[in-house]
Amino acid sequence: MATDSEIPTPAQNASAAGFLGGIGDWIINWIADLGERVIQGLCGLGNISLFAFSTFRWLFTRPPRKETIWSNFYEIGVLSLPVVALTGVFIGMVLALQSYAQFRLIGMETRLGAVVNMALVRELGPVLAATMLAGRVGSAMAAELGTMRVTEQIDALTSMGANPIHYLVVPRFLGCLLLIPALTTMADFMGVVGGYYYSVFMLNIDKHHYLYHSAQFVGWFDLFAGMFKSLFFGAAIALIGCHHGFHCDPGAEGVGRAATSAFVYSFVVILILDLLLGIGIEGFYSLLWPQGPSLI
Amino acid sequence: MIETTFPTSDSGEALIRGERLWVEFGRNRVLRDVTLSVARGETVAIIGESGCGKTVLLKTLIGLLRPTRGTVWFDGQDLGKLHERELTRQRTRFGFVFQQAALFDSMTIGQNVAFPLRQHTAKEDREIRRIVLARLAEVGLPESVVPQKPAELSGGMRKRVGLARALALDPELVLYDEPTTGLDPIMGDVINELILGTRKRHPVTSIVVTHDMRTARKVADRVVMLYPLSRLRDDEPQILYDGPPDRIDTAADPRVSQFVRGEAGERLMEMRERNGS
Numbered sequence: 001m002a003t004d005s006e007i008p009t010p011a012q013n014a015s016a017a018g019f020l021g022g023i024g025d026w027i028i029n030w031i032a033d034l035g036e037r038v039i040q041g042l043c044g045l046g047n048i049s050l051f052a053f054s055t056f057r058w059l060f061t062r063p064p065r066k067e068t069i070w071s072n073f074y075e076i077g078v079l080s081l082p083v084v085a086l087t088g089v090f091i092g093m094v095l096a097l098q099s100y101a102q103f104r105l106i107g108m109e110t111r112l113g114a115v116v117n118m119a120l121v122r123e124l125g126p127v128l129a130a131t132m133l134a135g136r137v138g139s140a141m142a143a144e145l146g147t148m149r150v151t152e153q154i155d156a157l158t159s160m161g162a163n164p165i166h167y168l169v170v171p172r173f174l175g176c177l178l179l180i181p182a183l184t185t186m187a188d189f190m191g192v193v194g195g196y197y198y199s200v201f202m203l204n205i206d207k208h209h210y211l212y213h214s215a216q217f218v219g220w221f222d223l224f225a226g227m228f229k230s231l232f233f234g235a236a237i238a239l240i241g242c243h244h245g246f247h248c249d250p251g252a253e254g255v256g257r258a259a260t261s262a263f264v265y266s267f268v269v270i271l272i273l274d275l276l277l278g279i280g281i282e283g284f285y286s287l288l289w290p291q292g293p294s295l296i
Numbered sequence: 297m298i299e300t301t302f303p304t305s306d307s308g309e310a311l312i313r314g315e316r317l318w319v320e321f322g323r324n325r326v327l328r329d330v331t332l333s334v335a336r337g338e339t340v341a342i343i344g345e346s347g348c349g350k351t352v353l354l355k356t357l358i359g360l361l362r363p364t365r366g367t368v369w370f371d372g373q374d375l376g377k378l379h380e381r382e383l384t385r386q387r388t389r390f391g392f393v394f395q396q397a398a399l400f401d402s403m404t405i406g407q408n409v410a411f412p413l414r415q416h417t418a419k420e421d422r423e424i425r426r427i428v429l430a431r432l433a434e435v436g437l438p439e440s441v442v443p444q445k446p447a448e449l450s451g452g453m454r455k456r457v458g459l460a461r462a463l464a465l466d467p468e469l470v471l472y473d474e475p476t477t478g479l480d481p482i483m484g485d486v487i488n489e490l491i492l493g494t495r496k497r498h499p500v501t502s503i504v505v506t507h508d509m510r511t512a513r514k515v516a517d518r519v520v521m522l523y524p525l526s527r528l529r530d531d532e533p534q535i536l537y538d539g540p541p542d543r544i545d546t547a548a549d550p551r552v553s554q555f556v557r558g559e560a561g562e563r564l565m566e567m568r569e570r571n572g573s
Contacts, residue, residue, distance in 0.1 A: 156394055158360055160411060161388050161415060
């Protein structure tokens, strides 16, 4: 039986109810906020899917105008080459430098070429080329199209009977899709050159063994896997960059935010795609060669 | 026929008609049940204070924005039901002069004015150049501006290039969004004269969105005044005045005369109250 002191007074009751009510409100608000974010996320996903669908529809129904193709290809491909090459050569050297200590411990420094080149061709080349493209071209697309949106140039295109997706997005999409394999090749090549240079000339690894093990381990399939992934990266960079530009908030701040978020989203999507495509490619590899790669 | 239900379209056959238009952006309602009909050959000025929905109405009329509810009829066709290709074809019959000119800054002035011609005609370069120069001459710009980029021109020149580009395809309907905003009074009057001159040269129908009463009085056959929804009761119509420009000064509604005379009235007090000072 409860004593008098154990029976809560009305004031205590009220404060307990208030406290519980507060927690209840907090939970409800938290769920509402979460729900709103999920809905916003799904709407955003739906929005970019429709945008991608529309881009594909225009891509296959009407060829883009010649003058829009060349200027975009030049901007995306030619002007990106130096920065991609520079990144590639340094990554190749850094990779050799960092792996060397580990390989030396187990006395397998001559196998350095295999690991450096394999990592470059399968992973680092495509991902680095895509990251540089996202930073140099993806955010520039978002800023350019965002400025066009803010200054009503996109409305002007529509008012003159030109579809903005056909006129602005399709050539950029094609540029990224078709030129990213070339940029990846450049990153791969410069990375291989950088890795070779550092290993052979700075770390004094035997040239013959370095090349022999590289050739033994890195095959056409690895090169293909990297190139295949890069196509998806290129498509994602163009779609995300253009989509952010098209849905840019007004003002200089809006344009700046569109450019930054285009890069951040592209980078995250590149990494997610890299993992998913990597899993898919590995599955495909074990289907073709069930015995797995030879270690010797 | 719906035509007869419009009290404002008695001056002739309507070329464009927005019928019971509602436009909302999320929870923000900008237009509520607005009906506007513009007869062929007529020049209508839509006036109203900033944020009352003038530009939204203009963009809705040519299909740049889709109304939440309501229909836009252009030459007897429902714009909302047209397929992309047909809508594109119809858009060659419009010319839109944007507030900040909206010239493509990656292109030269010549390429800007030639853009609609290249987009919709198969004319040869020489013919296109001839039309571009003629259009630029009509708005008083010399041939020397052709290779220049929009950033190299003054605001007034850019607006005139915008007008030249809008007229490139000889449109039937020209829409002007705040044509004189941001210009000095002399350049503002030059633009007014160009709007009048365009009408003399080409048989166009025009809709001019402006908050400049001089423009409205000078160029319009009819003035329509929109009022911001936030200042209206639910049962009040959003169009406060629809009539000839010379009678707007004697309009019975004090809100119309307040705008026409440009008086702050109770607004300053309201703003202070809202800011708590």
